[in-house]
Amino acid sequence: MQLTLTLNGVRCTDEVQADTTLFTYLREKGCLSVKCGCETSNCGLCTVWLDEKPVLSCSVPALRADGKKVTTLEGLQDEAAEFGAYLADEGAEQCGYCSPGFIMNVLAMSRELTHPTEQEIQEYLAGNLCRCSGYQGQLRAIRKFLAAKGGCV
Amino acid sequence: MYTARNYVFADSPEHAWELNQKKTNTILSGGCWLRLGRRRYDTLIDLSKLGLNQIEQTDTYLELGAMVTLRQLETSPLLAQYFGSYFSDCTRHIVGVQFRNCATLGGSVAARFGFSDIVTALLPLNCQVHLVKAGWLPFTQYAAMPYDRDVLTHIRIPLQKHIQVVYQSTRNTQTDLPTLTCAASCCDGRISLALGARSSRPSLLHGNTQSDLLQEAEHLTYVENMRGSSAYRRHLAKILIQRVCTCLEGGQHPCS
Amino acid sequence: MKRNYVSTGVRKKDAMSLVTGKPVYTGDLVPANALRVKLLRSPHARAYIRSIDTSKAKLVPGVVCVLTWEDAPNSRFTTAGQTWPEPSPYDRLILDRQLRCCGDPVAIVAAETEQAATQALRMIQVDYEVQTPLLDFTKAKDNPIVVHPEENFRALCDVGTDANRNLVSYDSFTVGNLDEEFSKCDVVLERTYNTLANSQAMMEPFCTYSYYDEYGRLTVVSSTQVPFHARRILSNALEIPKGNIRIIKPRIGGGFGAKQSVVSEIFPALVTKLTGRAAYLCYTRQESMTNGSPRHQMQMQVKIGATRDGMIRAIDLYALSNAGAYGDHGPTTIGLVGHKSLSLYGSLKASRFTCEVVYTNTMGGGAYRGYGATQGIFAVESAVNEIAAELGIDPTVIREKNMVKEGQIMPAYYGETCNSCTLDACMAAAKEHMNWDEKYPRRVLPNGHIRSVGVAIAMQGSGISAVDTASVEIRLNDGGFYTLLVGCTDMGTGCDTILAQMAADCLDCDIDDISVRGVDTDQSPYDTGSYASSTTYVTGGAVMKTCAELREKILAEGARILGVDPAQAEFDGQKVFVPGTDKSITRAELGWASYEGHSKLLTACQSHSSPVSPPPFMVGMAEIDLDPETGHVEVVDYVAEVDCGTVINTNLARVQTEGGIVQGIGMALFENVQYNEAGKLLNDSFLQYKIPTRLEAGTIRVNFHPSYEPTGPFGAKSIGELVINTPSPAIADAIRNATGLSFRNLPIRAEDIALAIERQKHD
Known part of the structure; x- marks a missing residue:
């Protein structure tokens, strides 16, 4: 079936199957930042934006994105590097496998919430699992990032 | 993960209904639960181009489309205006923001899972649901019905004067499935209280006092599963009933 | 040696490629x-x-x-x-x-x-x-069901294997006269503790x-x-x-x-x-x-004895480990149960450790951070907390009286001497940072929740003594940059960067002058790999040796080119020069020169192994918020005071600690492996096996109290595994301090707590 969408600002038309997930489609399109860590919609590794909203690409059929705008970390390289530098300065990226999905959600949060409290930050990001960092360094990075952007906690 | 051969954007609710009469087809809601199964479908029926993602207000009720996401429920200023933090309380523990941006009201309601925060929350609100063939039904009736192939399109939540509402749940971890859900409304001294995550469907109890409800709750079934024993759930029911009743007695409007 | 990079929080060399989502993992390269x-x-x-x-x-x-x-x-x-x-x-x-x-x-x-x-x-x-x-590991030994009846079963080492009895291994050691010491004790407790497999x-x-x-x-x-x-x-x-x-x-x-x-x-x-x-x-x-390689499920029986003044004289520890279907890591994890728990107490006059590892038809076990020490420390630390309660002694005080001190010989730790240990400073700092004296044991909040605190101490090793071997090669290239070839495996921990920090300080150069590459078995020098908390300590040791050799070679080659005796010349990291003269050749020039005819490549490769495995130590204190009605426990604050010797990378050591503690919180409270009657694992997804999210992590406060380990690179010991060991006993202690009830099986579920409190009310 035919799928037309805007992927990281580029209009794409592709043939996909009815049961192809957005995750599989994006990996096939070379968006290899998008990772899969579970089969049960629990880990948040596959987070991308669908019309600017963070979603689990493993749970969204590719065809549902028809006519929509999809953004992955490949399309947000400058912002990824900007926030990522704060994460790196804490050493909190650790293995990095959850970083793309996590950063997609941090960037979504920074657009959606103005001056979030610490509790709001933790709740917004609760769907992003990380087994390495214990989350503390991620929070330090977010605080510094938001403070630098004027959206301080 | 499921497999499917066709994918159709329904052009109308009736179109969706027709397609859904075939047992090998299915309505695609948020997709989050569907993917846990390994069924082989013929056609996935997508409702996302029917404008069912709106929350609208009339003088007497709010009308929510089936494709309203759980995140919309959580963040809707309209819902917050009338129900305080109730809809945030019943959604914010569900996995994560990304999940709630996918999962839909219609999907949660139609699945009628026993552990559903959403079904528990809607039960005490005197809601109506709209199905393509059956038309408008009381939500309580729908919540108890066996599964059929009708298609849910809308839910109406009446705007009752002087209603107080409160939602609480217990979970082993904050974003896990609940070990018990409890939602209550109080209108003119009459309490309606739903208890979920204890059997195949949440149940609705009525009473004028906390002790009425506690007594009624004793007769309910409390199953044992990986998240908790029957005895623990029975104990939690008692605790949550006491807590929501205390909260209702506090008399905030709306209560949270 | 100057420390420009060691003991700083250098950013990981691969950090920016990870945070921008570059395709660098196995699945991205297929x-x-x-x-x-x-x-x-x-x-x-x-x-x-x-x-x-x-x-x-x-x-x-x-x-x-x-x-x-x-x-x-x-x-x-x-x-x-x-x-x-x-x-x-x-x-x-x-x-x-x-x-x-x-x-x-x-x-x-x-x-x-x-x-x-x-x-x-x-x-x-x-x-x-x-x-x-055969699903019940407590009934596995000599069970009529034999898990491995095959004829070509082989045990390469004498670890007491007897497949016909479902025995993967058996071991025992005794220090001192146990019966005599128990007879001198005023209080003797016998307790059984259970831990599950963890993923x-x-x-x-x-x-x-x-x-x-x-x-x-x-x-x-x-x-x-x-x-x-x-x-x-x-x-x-x-x-x-x-x-x-x-x-x-x-x-x-x-x-x-x-x-x-x-x-x-x-x-x-x-x-x-x-x-x-x-x-x-x-x-x-x-x-x-x-079908991965989870932590071994264990049952541990502890007999502990102390005198009324709080001196712990003897501990007898028996551990039974469930290898599951296959014996991978079975005979070795079990050893740490005893060696790394009993050695925490320098006061012990006698101790014994006996262990058996058995086959069953549950999933096969493997290596998980802590590697047996986690289970053993849960049991022994819990027993110490219980005997402290029995004696009416503050659990921090009983540890101050008994814990191992620098200079002591550790009989249960292969007789090694404790050459570096600041456990005492860690305990003092933990008490201060937690405000222990005020918070212990508990207080009730206006909402009925109970705030309480709990404590545990822990140790681990640094590599496997006399077994782990690491090799490192460093080459000087044209233009003067170095290539650091390693065989240890950075798995996100940052060892590629840590080793580069050490090399940069050993070679007096900028860290950006060092390119790291690992691992390709055709090209990297041999290393046993990154496990057993070995990399910083063992591979770090190889870096030190290799740098020393390379410096000599650079000096010799520089002197040769300058036409002087190496004894007259010096290498300051940037140039080889003869002091007091204008004779000098830069590192860059030496690099170029080594690529030309009549010259030789400037490269060094050294291996390192350590006869000892110096333990890092720590104190962990948990403050919990316990809802006595629902039984829910929230870890609101965790204080970790760590002695990992010299901290090589301050950021990465901190994040290791925070990450290990949160994994430990999961083990203590949520990660609940359940099987059905047919032996099928039910918690086989992130939907059913709940690892902590950031909402379960609480606030974790980490401080370092570096001792100086004389055998370690720059005085360093390990950090990676140690940090998972305190949460289970510290949280169990806090729960007992809140409720008066002892929970000896992990995880300690909300249900266990709520229903036990109910029973207590009715008794």
Whole structure:
């Protein structure tokens, strides 16, 4: 079936199957930042934006994105590097496998919430699992990032 | 993960209904639960181009489309205006923001899972649901019905004067499935209280006092599963009933 | 030696590529034409394959091969990534006719697409002779059900293995006269503690692809902590010479010990061997959970005795470990249960440790951060907390009286001397930071919740003494930059960067002048791999030696070019020069010169191994908020005071600590492995196996109290494993301080607490 969408600002038309997930489609399109860590919609590794909203690409059929705008970390390289530098300065990226999905959600949060409290930050990001960092360094990075952007906690 | 051969954007609710009469087809809601199964479908029926993602207000009720996401429920200023933090309380523990941006009201309601925060929350609100063939039904009736192939399109939540509402749940971890859900409304001294995550469907109890409800709750079934024993759930029911009743007695409007 | 980089928070060298989502992991690098490999897994915990019909599966379009036990080699091996001869018995085949746990591989399918492979799995018909499984590990020894009856079962080391009795291993040691010491005690407690298997739950599942390279050698690219062991294990399992195998480790998405076993590598490798095609296998999360390499389930009995003044004189510890279906890491994890718990107490006049590891038909165990120490420390620390309560002594005070001190000999720790230890300073700081004296034991909040505190101390090792070996090569290149070749495996921990920090300080250069590369078994120098908390300590030691050798070579070559005796010249990191003269040659010039005729490459390679394994120490204190009605426990504050010797990278050591503590919180409270009656694991997904989210992590405050370890690089010891050991006993202690009830089985569920409080009310 035919799928037309805007992927990281580029209009794409592709043939996909009815049961192809957005995750599989994006990996096939070379968006290899998008990772899969579970089969049960629990880990948040596959987070991308669908019309600017963070979603689990493993749970969204590719065809549902028809006519929509999809953004992955490949399309947000400058912002990824900007926030990522704060994460790196804490050493909190650790293995990095959850970083793309996590950063997609941090960037979504920074657009959606103005001056979030610490509790709001933790709740917004609760769907992003990380087994390495214990989350503390991620929070330090977010605080510094938001403070630098004027959206301080 | 499921497999499917066709994918159709329904052009109308009736179109969706027709397609859904075939047992090998299915309505695609948020997709989050569907993917846990390994069924082989013929056609996935997508409702996302029917404008069912709106929350609208009339003088007497709010009308929510089936494709309203759980995140919309959580963040809707309209819902917050009338129900305080109730809809945030019943959604914010569900996995994560990304999940709630996918999962839909219609999907949660139609699945009628026993552990559903959403079904528990809607039960005490005197809601109506709209199905393509059956038309408008009381939500309580729908919540108890066996599964059929009708298609849910809308839910109406009446705007009752002087209603107080409160939602609480217990979970082993904050974003896990609940070990018990409890939602209550109080209108003119009459309490309606739903208890979920204890059997195949949440149940609705009525009473004028906390002790009425506690007594009624004793007769309910409390199953044992990986998240908790029957005895623990029975104990939690008692605790949550006491807590929501205390909260209702506090008399905030709306209560949270 | 100057420290420009050591003890600073240098950013990881690969950080920016990770945070911008670059394709650097195994699954991102798979060749386009690689076959997709899928495994048919046993639905039964114990069964014998009468027959398999693969004919229909082979007809599925796109299917290239369907392999069964008849196609796999018959050489038994262990997947445990350990130095040869491995203490883990050779009890596995790639595909075995006898199935020993749910999910044991029955057949391997390789196809052009994932869909074809999945479809073919459904077409394989297996006739199973279903057998009664042995699921209760407390009844495994001498059970009529023998898990490993096969004739070609082999144990390479004498670890007390007796497969006919379901015994993977047996061990015992005694220090002092136990009976006599117990007789001198005023209080003696006997308690039993239980811990479950835990899944490492690293975010990247087990993942491997393989292909034949241009020389006709089998190349395996894999997310592994043990590339060199993997080469040997594949050689054993596939019956091909080691020289024909090359292992490459790209970036790893977390390991925590899981990838110290060769879990996924053998399957695509067999496909490549038999078909000549590139083959790729990425485990699902479910497979990673059901057939990975989790922590060993254990039962521990502690007998502890103390005098009324709080001196602990004797501990007798017995541990029973459930190896599950296979013995990987079974005989070695169990040792740490005793060595790394009993050695915490310098006051002990006598101690004994006895242990048995048994086979059952549950999932096979493996290496998980802490490696037995975690279980042993939970038991012993809990027992110490219980005896303190019994004696009416503050649990921090009983530790101050008894804990091991610098300079003491540790009889239960191979007789090693404790050369570096600031446990006393850690305890003092923890009490201050937690405000212990005010908060202990508990207070009730206006909402009825109870705030309480709990404490535990812990140790680990730094590498496996006299076994772990690390080699490092450093080359000076044209223009003066260095290449640091390592065989240890950065799995996100940052060891590539840490080793570069050490090298930069040893060589007096900028850290950006050092390029790090690891690991490719064809090109990297030998290293046992990153496990047993070895890398900073052991591989770091190799870096020190290698840098020293390279400095000498640079000096000698510089002096030769300058035409002076090396004794007259100096190397300051930037140039070789003769003091007091204008004779000088820069490092860059030396690099260029070494690439020209009549010269030689300036390179050094040294190996390092340590006769001792100096323990890092820490104190962990948990403050919890306990809802006595629902039983819910929230860890609101965790204070960690750590002595890992010199901290090499302040950021990475802190994050290691925070990460380990949160894993420990999961183990203590949520990670609940359950089986059904048939032996099928129920918690086989992140939906059912709940690792902590950030909402369960609380606030973690980490401080370092560096001792100086004389045998360590720059005085460093290890950090990686130590940090998972305190949460379980500290949280259990806090729960007892809140409720007056002792919980001895992990995880301590809300339900256990709420219902116990209810029972207590009614008693």
